[in-house]
Amino acid sequence: MAIAVSAYDNLSMDELRRRLEEAEDTLRAIREGEVDALVVRNPRREDEVFTLEGGTSYHSFMEAMDLGAAAFDDSNRLLYANKALRELLHLPDDTIDASHIAAVLDEETLVTVRGLIEAAKQTKQTAEIAVVVDSREMQLLVSAAPLQLGVTRGLAVTFTDITAKVRAASAEASERAAHSIIASANEAVVVCDTNGVITHANAAVSAIYNGNPVGEVFSDIIPLKLTDSTGLLQTEDIVSLAVSGTSVQGIEAVASQAPRVKDVLLSAAPLRVGSDKVSGCVITMVDLSQRKAAEKQQLLLMGELDHRVKNTLALVMSICKRTASTEETVQGFQAAFTGRIQALAATHNLLADRSWSSISIAEIVSAELDPFVSSAQARLKVEGIEAKVLPRAAIALGLVIHELATNAVKYGALSNETGRVQVKVTRNEGEAWLGIEWVESGGPVVHPPSKRGFGQTVITRSLQYTSNGGADLEYPPEGLRCRIRIPEEDLVAA
Missing domain, CATH: 3.30.565.10 (Histidine kinase-like ATPase, C-terminal domain)
Structure with a gap:
């Protein structure tokens, strides 16, 4: 149990009597062993923890905490690490010292924590560190603050696991970046979930589908004829392959119902966000209209060239024969x-x-x-x-x-x-x-x-x-x- 004590100033007689009764009750609790720590607000309106019974009774106070916590004396010696910290860092249950915690940290992180503890002797300090415990990467928020240990001062250090929070923030940032990339892409890009339902689409898709495609099944609203396929491979098969983890690239297709762009180069890739698990697929459709037009023009030119060469050769042969005869x-x-x-x-x-x-x-x-x-x-x-x-x-x-x-x-x-x-x-x-x-x-x-x-x-x-x-x-x-x-x-x- 811990009791908070504050200074007396400008109180009424009734309030003084009430405070006196509280003080007497506090002294009684201390004598009977019901109190092992006091929280006192100093003149700077900062809370300080004072432990009783020779500086060891703060153990139960720390064990009651959900966060991993450790106490250090003013010489940076580890006095105590609670169960939550031992479980978090996989420390031994028997006697431990600062070297056990140091062994979990790499060289750079160890320097950061030592600097944090040193600076915390004056005022509360916090820092984020990365550790690897039994092959698991974790992000920890380390906080250190002065701690009154009986008649001496030490440090209280807490370790908070913020891995999930950091990963969520990273995933959110990645998703925002992905949205920006998709929106700025010149080619049509759609993102589908594992069922082939479109969840995101950029503005360029309007050249292939006239309407809002989000929420629609990709193969239903954008039917594509794969020009080089035998007919066995369909649009839904492309989505299925990507969702299963197989990328498909550079397939020519015709969007016969598209409002503007008819010829596209289709590619699909698995979508992985924040983990190795596939959560959908990303489909890109590159406009081939100009290339197809160039190919048609090239075919026309080749045909015209073939025609002209044949005519020219026939003319040359005629000139040769008629010249020879005269x-x-x-x-x-x-x-x-x-x-x-x-x-x-x-x-x-x-x-x-x-x-x-x-x-x-x-x-x-x-x-x-x-x-x-x-x-x-x-x-x-x-x-x-x-x-x-x-x-x-x-x-x-x-x-x-x-x-x-x-x-x-x-x-x-x-x-x-x-x-x-x-x-x-x-x-x-x-x-x-x-x-x-x-x-x-x-x-x-x-x-x-x-x-x-x-x-x-x-x-x-x-x-x-x-x-x-x-x-x-x-x-x-x-x-x-x-x-x-x-x-x-x-x-x-x-």
């Missing part, structure tokens, strides 16, 4: 064939630079004429040909201009020092084509060819893939004329 020598074939392939390559290079979209007629004419008139630009007049054409017309026009330029250099206006070439656009209302005129003047007198060569065939046939395309040749004495027609469907609107 040239009388190997040297003549080599020069004619090489020139025509170079003309084809020049147009291909222009188209490749523009991703095979469209190019201007001016660029085609310039690329094909540069090898022939680089030193005689003043003899070439090009005007009004800024219109753009699609690849089909560009390739055909390039071959036509090449043949006209080759003929002009060999036999026509560019074969002497005085000839000139004019290239201009003509467009008449109501015509379903764009006209280009090639007009030569100042060269040798022109005579119609006695036989039809392959160059003439290239000029007149290259644009005849539609009824509105083609080219016509005229041979007036003053100079060759060619009227080229670009089909309207191959023109690009300005």
